[in-house]
Amino acid sequence: MPGDDFRFTTELTSLDVSKLDRAEAREVEGLYRAKEYLVAELRDRVIDVESDRDLLRMRLDRSQAERDRLRSRLDALESDRGTVAPDRLVASLGDALASARDDLSTVDYAIGRIEVDLKANVVGGSDGPQFQLPDLAESVDREALSTLRFDFRPAVGDAQTATYDPIPDVRGRSLDEAREAIRRAGFAVGDVTTEPGDADDVVTDQFPSPRAVAEPGAAVDLTVSERRAVDVPAVIGHGLGDATAALDAAGLAVGEVDAETRDDPADVVIGQSPPAGESVPAGAAVDLTVSAGPATEEDHANEDGNEDERRADVDAETGETHDVGLRDVDGIGPTYADRLRAVGVDDLPSLLASDPAEVADVTRASRSRVEGWFEQAKRLLEGA
Structure with a gap:
């Protein structure tokens, strides 16, 4: 402490060195000088620490000022962002649709079914909850945007409007289930065509496509799968490539291919299972045995x-x-x-x-x- 240093210095200066021999006097003198050096060094370090403290305090003050400025700016931006009362938003939408309906009536069209998917932030306001609208320059995820879907329908007469209903999705259903779903939706089953498949009477495609709209009673054409029987072609004596092509052309696949030592040239088919002429489902696999060439x-x-x-x-x-x-x-x-x-x-x-x-x-x-x-x-x- 500064007081202790002062007393130590005073006592040391008043010390009667006449009672000390020369070695002791030099030792005391060295201690005094060391003490004075340490005191001076500590004072310098305190000055440095106080300087760093003042610098950090100044930087902290600047950071707090910048934080307050940014907070004020954010509050200003939030207050400037547009908001609209729920009743006003609905009224504006109704006005826009009424205007569109008037314009369409001049060309004998009308607006049909309307679907609205509203997505907006709800914030408090002096007049109650408000819808907060995104800023025009703001980057917004497409999934967070509101959507408005409606269709156009030809107007009939002065007061009637043609009705259009959505086509049900019947893909993946059995033919009987698809017929019933189409009937319940108010449509009729049109042409039914078949194509090879893994099961019988499963709807693989339809026209019009799902979610399209059509007048009630319109026909919906269906494509259904059919397990067709295929006669296995004879491929013994053919090269492996020709045999594969023949099976593919018949709607069959190549199964396991084994090789046996024979006098026939290599890769010539010497056996097949199922045998030629047997009736199998389309897409079935045919195992082949090919020659590995003459034996050594x-x-x-x-x-x-x-x-x-x-x-x-x-x-x-x-x-x-x-x-x-x-x-x-x-x-x-x-x-x-x-x-x-x-x-x-x-x-x-x-x-x-x-x-x-x-x-x-x-x-x-x-x-x-x-x-x-x-x-x-x-x-x-x-x-x-």
Whole structure:
């Protein structure tokens, strides 16, 4: 404290140094000088802090003044924004529509149904609640704007006006439901056309379109889906590209495509399921088997070994030798047989003991094809 410093200085200056030796006198003198240096440094720092405090206080005063100015400006803008009383807004809308109706009457038209979707801020006023209108320069979201919808109708006679009603949306409904909805709306069902689809008698399109308006009793044309049967074309012997094009032209899709080693050129179709001539729904998938090309010498060696395994197929319990094996099943060629043997399915009994879904997954064949293998395997074992 300043008082303490003063007393310390006074006492130090009146100290009788004659009783001190030279070393002690120098030490006291050093302490005094250090004390004077620290006091001077602290005074400088206090001056700096007071200067910073005054500067910050001045900036705070300016910020508060700017805040007050902006607040006053905002209040002025809010007071300048247009407001209108609810009754006056409705009256203005009615006046505008009356004026439009008078203008339209000169060309034998009238205003029909009117729909108003009012969106506005409600603020308090001296005369009660007011609608606050956006400023012309203000950016407003389109969803926040009020909308006014109305239609024009030809005027009939001096006092009558033609009536137009909205067309109901019947897309996605069954044909019977669509007929009933159209009838309830006061319209009639016109032409009904069909197009291929996944289900029968489901409305996929209509004319006039939904939400259009028409006179009561007007016809509404419908387009409905129809599950059409398609005869599977014969594509065996065709290249894979030609077979795909033929199926697409018939309104069918290509299902799973398997490859087997054959003497036929690669990518030539050697099998199809369902077979040619079978009637299937439009859009059904047809599985194809294509040739992987002639077998190599290594393939022949493997095939001979597999054939030996087939002929040596012996029942472990009865010791009876079977003359049939995997390759005797129509459709199980070297590729499918190798995939089955890779998971331990080496003969017909082990095939029948397997789960058809797992066999389809292992061989990458269709489920229908695997089920056909199982049926053939049962018949082969019964006749063995």
